[in-house]
Amino acid sequence: MTNPLAPGSLSGKRILITGSSRGIGAQTATYVAEAGASVVINYRNKAARAEKLVTSLTEAGARAIAVAADLTDPASVTAMFERTREEFGGLDVLVLNASGGMETGMAEDYAMQLNRDAQVSTLKAALPLLAPGTRIVFVTSHQAHFINTVETMPEYEPVARSKRAGEDALRALLPELEAAGVEFVVVSGDMIEGTITATLLERSNPGALATRKEAAGKLYDVAEFAAEVALAAVEPIPADHTRYVGDISSFTTA
Numbered sequence: 001m002t003n004p005l006a007p008g009s010l011s012g013k014r015i016l017i018t019g020s021s022r023g024i025g026a027q028t029a030t031y032v033a034e035a036g037a038s039v040v041i042n043y044r045n046k047a048a049r050a051e052k053l054v055t056s057l058t059e060a061g062a063r064a065i066a067v068a069a070d071l072t073d074p075a076s077v078t079a080m081f082e083r084t085r086e087e088f089g090g091l092d093v094l095v096l097n098a099s100g101g102m103e104t105g106m107a108e109d110y111a112m113q114l115n116r117d118a119q120v121s122t123l124k125a126a127l128p129l130l131a132p133g134t135r136i137v138f139v140t141s142h143q144a145h146f147i148n149t150v151e152t153m154p155e156y157e158p159v160a161r162s163k164r165a166g167e168d169a170l171r172a173l174l175p176e177l178e179a180a181g182v183e184f185v186v187v188s189g190d191m192i193e194g195t196i197t198a199t200l201l202e203r204s205n206p207g208a209l210a211t212r213k214e215a216a217g218k219l220y221d222v223a224e225f226a227a228e229v230a231l232a233a234v235e236p237i238p239a240d241h242t243r244y245v246g247d248i249s250s251f252t253t254a
Contacts, residue, residue, distance in 0.1 A: 132181025
């Protein structure tokens with residue numbers, strides 16, 4: 001997959017991507033860094049992996065730093081943005097990519113804590129760094145975006161409902177964002193091959209991805225979907241603030 005962004009098209013831009021030490025977040029970070037952006041790689045507890053990505057980006061000529069923050073911990077989120085201000089002076093794009101809820105050993109309400117409450121608190125903590133014309137990108141799935149009208153796999157439903165709750169809570173802030181001149185866009189895609197979520201779903205429900213792929217006709221891989229997230233940072237905002245990736249007919253037709 002080639003970078004969808006033109007070289008130099010993001011020169012001078014400062015971008016923070018939550019959950020970006022691996023997967024979609026890491027690939028998005030690579031695309032925007034190659035296009036000239038300075039990048040904050042956020043991670044929760046995999047410092048070595050995040051630092052390896054930073055090394056790769058800086059050796060290629062980009063400016064990048066890794067900053068640890070558990071998004072469910074307000075103090076660490078505050079510290080992350082303080083570090084970002086110290087290093088970069090502000091932000092031009094905040095990509096809310098981090099999500100979860102299928103992990104074992106977490107609190108019963110962890111999915112809602114991370115996918116709703118933490119998304120809102122992270123956005124609010126970022127606002128002092130966002131000037132008029134800056135943008136917030138929230139990454140979600142079709143299974144979550146359409147959960148109120150289309151059923152999903154039972155194993156994924158708690159995550160889907162928490163991510164939809166997060167999207168709704170963020171959209172409720174649109175008047176405040178618009179008053180501040182901050183743009184907002186949702187990127188919604190189908191199940192993504194090669195992600196930890198897809199791996200956990202397949203483990204709990206063998207054949208789930210093949211079934212979904214047959215229904216969708218195509219499932220994007222990490223590089224392909226990350227390209228769409230990267231483009232969402234620069235392309236015009238859709239009328240409904242939602243950038244749909246791939247075919248959504250199976251979610252919108254009876």
